[in-house]
Amino acid sequence: MIKTFLSLEWKAFSRSASFKLNLALKIILGIFAAFYLVMILALGVGVFYMLKEKNLEPLSTVNKYLVYWWLLDLVIRYFLQKSPIMYVKPFLTLPVKKGKIVSFFLGKTAVSFFNIYPAFFFLPFSIVLIANGYPVLQVLSWHVAILSLVFFNNYLNLLIDNLDRVFTVVLIVLVSFAVLQYYKWLDITIYSTPVFQAFYSSPLLGFAMLLLPLLLFRYCFSYFKNVLRTDEAVQPRLKDAQTENFTWLEKYGTLGTFLKNDIKLIIRNKRSKSTLLISVLFLFYGLLILTNKTYESETWRLFAGLFVTGGFLFTFGGFVPSWDSAYYPLMMSQNIRYKEYLTSKWWLIVIATCASIILASFYLFMGWKIYLAIIAAGIYNIGVNAHLVLLGGAYVKTPIDLAAGKKVFGDKKAFNLQTFLIALPKMLLPLLIFYIFNRTWNVTAGYLAVAVLGVLGLAFRNKMFRIIQNIYKKEKYATLAAYKQKN
Amino acid sequence: MISIENLKKIYNHVTVLNIPGLQIPTGQSFGLVGNNGAGKTTLFSLILDLIAPNSGSVSNNGIIVNQSEDWKRFTGAFIDESFLIGYLTPEEYFYFIGELRGLNKSDVNQFLRQFSDLFNGEILNKRKYIRDLSKGNQKKAGIVGALIGMPQVIILDEPFANLDPTTQYRLKGIIRELAAQKNTTFLISSHDLIHTTEVCSRIVVLNKGEITKDIQTNTETLKELEAFFSKGILEEV
Structure with a gap:
């Protein structure tokens, strides 16, 4: 037996999309x-x-x-x-x-x-x-x-x-x-x-x-x-459905429609709810690293900053569009443009990152220099990483079973090694840039360089979106086929 | 409305669909029948650009579906439960689709009124998410979702399967009525020969990926179809 x-386990692994x-x-x-x-x-x-x-x-x-x-x-x-x-x-x-x-x-x-x-x-x-x-x-x-x-x-x-x-x-x-x-x-x-x-x-x-x-x-x-x-x-117990209207989002047109849906997606499913919780925990990651004497250098501060402001970005953003995997065929045949779809996800990530920067202001107690590192990292996350996670997401293709949290033997973890491994490369570039500018000039130049990179990313947003959009289009059929494999 | 040219789909060196040419004019109720694996869902998925053809093309109102996304504005479809968003209530799902098709809440509510018989009081205002509805009720929600905003082309895969007999009759009535009043092109696939002949004005039989029959529905159609699908079996007996 x-x-x-x-x-069966081996077949499930080797035959997965x-x-x-x-x-x-x-x-x-x-x-x-x-x-x-x-x-x-x-x-x-x-x-x-x-x-x-x-x-x-x-x-x-x-x-x-x-x-x-x-x-x-x-x-x-x-x-x-x-x-x-x-x-x-x-x-x-x-x-x-x-x-x-x-x-x-x-x-x-x-x-x-x-x-x-x-x-x-x-x-x-x-x-x-x-x-x-x-x-x-x-x-x-x-x-x-x-x-x-x-x-x-x-x-x-x-x-x-x-x-x-x-x-x-x-x-x-x-x-x-x-x-x-x-x-x-x-x-x-x-x-x-x-x-x-x-x-x-x-x-x-x-x-x-x-x-x-x-x-x-x-x-x-x-x-x-x-x-x-x-x-x-087998069959989860039913709970009364909550209904939120989020009417204030309606004035943003199609973007509002998607944002409304995404918010419901996050708050009504266990897996995504724990993602939100994890991204709040990321906020405190800095306390772990910055109070430690071995990590006193400025590069480590920036590393901590990327983590502190990037919780939602990495745990949620890294898995766009997998969050919609259960109904991806609907999204692909409805009157939806890739651009609108991606823009709404992008805004969600940006809003969460901005909120993280503001919430992280308690790091000011540890010195304004640390908070400066956090702001620079936050701008970089918004300008560059927010695009990169969307780009990378096109290749992730692991369907997310939103209802899994309700299953006894389901995968309930919001944060796993996969998230971490996918996130890691996105940290290396800003650290490298910072390191170079810090070495040649000084700390301020380093932070400035990282922040400028972020602003540049924002300036070229439309160009970035076009590239991402084309990749999503190219990957569309493969993604649809992969999402069909639920187990 | 829909024209198909040299369409071929091959999986692992097996041709699962091969249609040299097929025209579906505007306003026609088009029925697709065939055994399991005949290629019905494959054809619909190709029309909706959910899979890529190996050769040939599908054009919907003059728009080649894998080159432009413009056909999405006037096309509605329900293929399977992957067209439902489980964590929404049915109302929210209808509003979502309505908003994508440019309808506001009151438009959607107005539109839903005609389906109160079909819903049988089990869908609206039940404070349940779609994922918690029964299979049959999920199907009803999906079919009505495809109809919202009355798109010019409506594609339904096996709409009668999984529904109780009463609902099947009601659904038939609704489809016939909608097809008659508006200039809507319906594409419906089914195993059920009786339902299909009742609803559709034209029936195409798919067999192993190829069109073997293409008939305008008349009084003799059902007999003809029954004869076709029972051919081998009767000989054996």
């Missing part, structure tokens, strides 16, 4: 992953001796910081680990036991980079410990406990994606820890270190930790099996 499921793009992304990700695995491996082997040299007891020092890694692991998983998608409907009427479907689904999540990479650190580290005379049984129990925590995170992340109440609880816990830690009111390591140490000192406790992921697995299993039973997995 598992073999059948696996072969966006196969080439997916494959390319997978290869790039593979290179990244290999690079990180090598680094982690080196750390795993070397950390024992590094700590020894500094006259620290290696195991207890590692135990002290483990809690940070564990929590960070969960956060990274939330953003990057894709929840696997499975189309279960066709199986429900076939002679396949529901338990089989669910356990395949849950088992699939276990085969993930995020469950494998810890082994690259903990395996060599444990071996080094044993080689240096630490008792085998105790190291083993410690290792098993850590492994259990890894898989605990794996299934917790799955629940976070699917159950809003789990998400809320975890978020509150994490944020309160972060706040307590940041203001130094409470040091969690004081409480966590003895726990991690106990995995080593009392092997029984260490092995008992295995229960944690097992129990969670059991819970996930019964949860998913249950939802599979009720209508919800």
